[in-house]
Amino acid sequence: MPPKIAATGFPERGKAENANLFKEFDPKKIGKDNRFRFNLRSEDKNVFHNFFAFIIQLRCIAALEGLKFTGEKFVYKLCLGDAKSYENPFMIVSVCFEGLYKIEFLIYKPNVKNVGFCINGGWGLVRDFSEVTNYIFEDSDQLLYDSSYRSGVPKRYSFHIFQNAIVNLFNSRDEASFRSLCVILCETMKSDEILRVVGGSFGKDENEVRKEVELSTRHTSIISSWIETSGLWYLYDMGFEWDPLHLYPDLVFQDADACSKSLALAIKADKKLEYYVERLRNLSPEKRQKMQRRPIQMKGF
Known part of the structure; x- marks a missing residue:
């Protein structure tokens, strides 16, 4: 028997926060x-090792394809081209248990967020799981589903969370265990730095697993400045210098080379980035050209 999870169904058009993700979804x-x-x-x-390797594979795919999707959308947002179809913004991850039944997770690639699940052929929306997530980390109230940590990013990651999530699902197969696995699947896909550090917990020998991994200040800074770093990378790729307006002096990445080495490039443009772009729009053409590494033509600038 699969976990008993209430399928809320997809929302009516325009009546839910994630409705725009599903109005043309099949x-x-x-x-x-x-x-x-x-x-x-x-x-x-x-x-455990195979499951972790599987997550790393998913993270790489989501980062590459999600970055491409978001880049196309961002270009269109700046009136740089014609409307795009934004192909393949979703991926489906199927986790099967003992070959008897499976749960399908619908992942929205641009922000690596689990937005839906399917059990026995019925699709439902995923809601915020923060209230049912039991993993408590040092310097963090709770591992929240949407990655908005209340008191900064966790500084300690225990390899037990992967083991326990799988074992609990084998043993109980209930809703709480399902949701815990869902949280871990998505949260660990969001940060390459976390994956790299936790991945090192395997050690040289797969059978010798370090039980806990401490994140350095650099790791936590990278995660904290994720959105700003992503926004600056888009602008850099479009032809501007790195942080041309010098709005982010405290970023862990002070240049594009350091950023590209980390792979912490991906996810989405937020309101702060839109504000940044608006500031660039308001500059005189002469000042803007001084900030560009190469000439670029932009409608609306």
């Missing part, structure tokens, strides 16, 4: 290239 239209499957088997001695 799971059947998602092709094989955007479907990924992992089979959890209790007799698999390397199940």
Whole structure:
């Protein structure tokens, strides 16, 4: 029997926060290239290692394709081209248990967010899981589903969270266990720095696992400045110097080379980035040209 989870169904158009994600969504239209499957088997001695490797694979795919999708959308937002179709913004991740049943997660690639799930052929929306997430981290009230940590990013990641999430789902197969796995799946996909550090917990020998991993100040700074770094990367890629208005003097990345080495490039343009772009629009053409690494033509600038 699969976990008993109340399927809320997809919202009516325009009546829910995530309605715009689903108004033209049809799971059947998602092709094989955007479907990924992992089979959890209790007799698999390397199940934790394999599961973690699977998440890393998903993170790379989501980062590359999500970045491309968001870049197209961002270009259109600045009136730089014609309307885009924004193909393949979604990916489906199927987690199967003992080969008996499966849960499908619908991942929105641009912000690596789990927005839907499917059990027994019925799709439902995923709500915020913060109230049912039990993992408490040092210097963090709770690991929130949307990655908005109340008191800064966690400084300690325990490898037990991966083990416990899978074991609990094997043993209880209830809603809380399902949601915990869902949280871990998405949150660990969001930051390459976290993946790199936690991935190091495997050690040289797969059988010798370090139980806890401390994040350095650099790691937490990277995660905290994720959105600003992403926004600056878009502007840099469009032809501007790195942080041309010098609005982010405290960023952990002071130049594009340092940023590109980290892979902390991806996700989405937020209101702060829109404000930044508006400031650039209001500059005189002469001042703006001085900030550009190469000549670029922009409608609306």
